[in-house]
Amino acid sequence: MQLSQQQLGGLFFLVLSAVYGYFVQDIQLFAGAEFEPFTPRTLPKILSFLGICFSLFIIFTGRRTGDTSAKLESRAQVVLLLIAMLVYGLFVDWLGFLLATIIFLGASFRIMGEKNKRRAWSVAIIFSVLFWALLTQLLDVYLEPGAIWRAFMV
Amino acid sequence: MLDGILSGLGTAIMPMNLLMVLTGCFVGTFIGMLPGLGPITAIALMIPITYGLDPSSGLILMAGVYYGAIFGASSSSILINAPGCSATVVTTFDGYPMAKRGHAGKALAIAAYASFTGGTLGAIMLLIAAPLLAKVSLSFQSADYFALMVLGLSAVAAFAGKGQVAKALMMTVLGLMLATVGTDRSEGVERFTFGQMDLVDGFSFLLLAMATFALAETLMSIMQGGSNEAQSGKELEPVELGSMKLTLAEVKEMAPTTLRSSILGFFVGVLPGAGATIASFLAYGAERNIANDEQKKEFGKGSIRGLAAPEAANNAASTGSFVPLLTLGIPGSGTTAILLGALLSYGIQPGPQMYVEYPDLFWSIIISMYFGNVVLLILNLPLIPYLAKVLNIPRPYLIPMILLFSITGVYLVSFNSMDILIMVAVCVAAMVLRILQFPMAPMLLGFILGGMLEDNLRRALLISDGSLSFIWERPITLSFILITAMILLSPVIRMLLVRYKASNERVAAKHS
Numbered sequence: 205m206q207l208s209q210q211q212l213g214g215l216f217f218l219v220l221s222a223v224y225g226y227f228v229q230d231i232q233l234f235a236g237a238e239f240e241p242f243t244p245r246t247l248p249k250i251l252s253f254l255g256i257c258f259s260l261f262i263i264f265t266g267r268r269t270g271d272t273s274a275k276l277e278s279r280a281q282v283v284l285l286l287i288a289m290l291v292y293g294l295f296v297d298w299l300g301f302l303l304a305t306i307i308f309l310g311a312s313f314r315i316m317g318e319k320n321k322r323r324a325w326s327v328a329i330i331f332s333v334l335f336w337a338l339l340t341q342l343l344d345v346y347l348e349p350g351a352i353w354r355a356f357m358v
Numbered sequence: 359m360l361d362g363i364l365s366g367l368g369t370a371i372m373p374m375n376l377l378m379v380l381t382g383c384f385v386g387t388f389i390g391m392l393p394g395l396g397p398i399t400a401i402a403l404m405i406p407i408t409y410g411l412d413p414s415s416g417l418i419l420m421a422g423v424y425y426g427a428i429f430g431a432s433s434s435s436i437l438i439n440a441p442g443c444s445a446t447v448v449t450t451f452d453g454y455p456m457a458k459r460g461h462a463g464k465a466l467a468i469a470a471y472a473s474f475t476g477g478t479l480g481a482i483m484l485l486i487a488a489p490l491l492a493k494v495s496l497s498f499q500s501a502d503y504f505a506l507m508v509l510g511l512s513a514v515a516a517f518a519g520k521g522q523v524a525k526a527l528m529m530t531v532l533g534l535m536l537a538t539v540g541t542d543r544s545e546g547v548e549r550f551t552f553g554q555m556d557l558v559d560g561f562s563f564l565l566l567a568m569a570t571f572a573l574a575e576t577l578m579s580i581m582q583g584g585s586n587e588a589q590s591g592k593e594l595e596p597v598e599l600g601s602m603k604l605t606l607a608e609v610k611e612m613a614p615t616t617l618r619s620s621i622l623g624f625f626v627g628v629l630p631g632a633g634a635t636i637a638s639f640l641a642y643g644a645e646r647n648i649a650n651d652e653q654k655k656e657f658g659k660g661s662i663r664g665l666a667a668p669e670a671a672n673n674a675a676s677t678g679s680f681v682p683l684l685t686l687g688i689p690g691s692g693t694t695a696i697l698l699g700a701l702l703s704y705g706i707q708p709g710p711q712m713y714v715e716y717p718d719l720f721w722s723i724i725i726s727m728y729f730g731n732v733v734l735l736i737l738n739l740p741l742i743p744y745l746a747k748v749l750n751i752p753r754p755y756l757i758p759m760i761l762l763f764s765i766t767g768v769y770l771v772s773f774n775s776m777d778i779l780i781m782v783a784v785c786v787a788a789m790v791l792r793i794l795q796f797p798m799a800p801m802l803l804g805f806i807l808g809g810m811l812e813d814n815l816r817r818a819l820l821i822s823d824g825s826l827s828f829i830w831e832r833p834i835t836l837s838f839i840l841i842t843a844m845i846l847l848s849p850v851i852r853m854l855l856v857r858y859k860a861s862n863e864r865v866a867a868k869h870s
Contacts, residue, residue: 209795210795212794213525213794214528221535227550231547232547232548233547234545234547237545241823241824242824244542244544244545246815247534247538247812248535248549251534251538255531255532258524258528258531265524278580278581282577282580285577285580285757285758289761289782290778290779292765293765293781293782294779296775297775308758308762309758312757312761313754313758316753316758317754318754335762339770343410
């Protein structure tokens with residue numbers, strides 16, 4: 205049986221609600237709390253039940269044909285931009301805000317289709333320096349130098 | 359009340375707050391003009407900046423951004439047929455044809471005057487309605503609040519559109535589930551943290567808002583690109599604006615339309631979940647229905663009424679949506695949900711108590727809304743030809759800069775690079791859900807209301823000693839629950855009626 209996009213979404217939420225419901229039992233309760241009218245488990249139990257009901261409804265009423273989702277283009281660009289953001293997150297503490305921002309912007313301009321390398325990197329450097337100056341000099345935000353710079357300073 | 363108004367006026371006219379209105383309107387217009395980025399993204403991008411401001415200034419800035427974004431979205435609808443947000447889709451119906459006929463300046467002026475009237479009338483009605491509703495809601499108890507939140511969440515889902523109700527309800531539940539992650543507020547036990555210290559405080563509202571709206575919307579705009587000139591990255595032709603002056607006949611034609619649509623828009627905006635998009639469609643439909651045959655033919659070809667109606671309605675509805683937020687603490691839309699999140703992060707609980715405890719804040723927001731409308735009319739309208747240049751910024755440069763502002767917006771608040779990685783993961787999940795056509799606003803609304811909903815349910819159950827009788831013991835609670843049931847059942851009833859009608863017609867056709 206082929207599932208429609210809608211049913212696929214429903215299936216995802218069914219699994220999510222079931223797993224969420226399973227982990228409700230892991231919530232610790234104080235002694236005697238089970239006799240209370242409301243415990244930290246009460247709302248999660250209700251939500252898990254509602255999630256299962258709604259997801260089953262989506263699965264059973266989902267159209268099997270004729271998905272109308274928009275045609276999606278430029279997936280490679282989006283994936284590369286997501287990777288660039290991940291790399292930025294991984295290295296910002298190492299390289300420091302300024303250098304990481306220059307690399308992120310320069311790479312992203314190129315990913316987005318800027319063919320002129322010199323222009324892409326010039327804009328990245330100018331914009332990053334201005335942004336860094338705005339944060340540190342005007343807004344007085346303290347940006348720690350990256351770990352590699354600190355190593356040089358010691 | 360007069361003391362409150364004067365105190366609010368004093369706060370609103372402080373130079374810092376006037377600057378915030380001005381900045382908000384400009385920044386909002388700038389972001390709103392970018393196709394695909396709506397007011398929610400514009401406000402989300404502002405949140406980190408507002409953390410350094412006092413509550414009044416921060417909220418005034420965000421309210422200015424909200425108006426500016428809708429104004430900017432209208433401008434891109436008129437100039438390039440690319441609505442910046444869903445509330446201005448209807449504006450393209452008559453705005454763009456008018457611009458194509460060489461009257462872009464006139465179309466922008468009509469939109470600006472209609473928006474100004476809608477915003478002004480909306481602010482006046484808010485001035486009257488908000489205190490009245492705040493006084494009524496002072497008598498609300500936990501059970502009433504719980505029922506009201508259930509009503510608000512259901513209404514947002516019910517207005518999600520045909521075939522989307524179950525998905526929107528599912529997304530609301532997802533938002534509520536996400537709100538339960540972290541330390542339980544009453545007993546202090548950890549829930550769904552899996553021993554991770556990063557999850558002990560729960561998910562950050564800012565991170566979630568940025569990842570699901572600012573980041574995901576920007577990346578989705580790349581994937582859906584190429585549908586129009588602005589999105590394809592080509593340089594746009596310089597827009598020939600023409601005159602912005604309106605003749606007396608044109609003013610006379612748009613005046614009654616603007617008045618009617620403003621009132622309609624405000625009341626639609628007050629309803630939880632309805633918002634500016636539905637208001638603009640309803641106003642357009644209503645104007646078309648009451649127009650005579652000759653005027654009807656003009657609709658879709660550059661009708662003044664067709665342009666003024668949605669513009670007045672969407673601005674009045676934006677103002678109206680502040681009524682439930684400020685008086686009941688219940689946001690009626692994704693945009694006001696973000697504003698609620700911002701208020702909560704300031705340690706302010708919106709609702710009737712806000713009217714009593716922070717009258718200067720309450721009134722300064724309302725008064726600054728009016729200032730925002732004046733700024734848009736006096737300053738932004740003449741600057742439109744220059745602001746329109748934003749549409750010519752090459753996308754290879756614009757998109758990475760928006761992405762940078764989004765991720766640094768979160769990073770510069772927490773200085774935790776782990777947040778960037780979580781943000782990317784949440785963004786990917788949000789994009790997949792968007793592709794599967796699951797709406798995001800109900801999720802954010804559920805997330806923001808989750809804590810309050812649980813607190814009120816807990817109190818209601820403790821008061822009634824665990825009995826569900828609190829649902830029908832008080833007329834207000836029962837009314838809210840019945841309205842919720844009606845809202846949720848109406849699509850099912852409508853579907854059954856359509857099927858019944860269709861089967862009747864088939865039987866009739868067989869017999870004949």
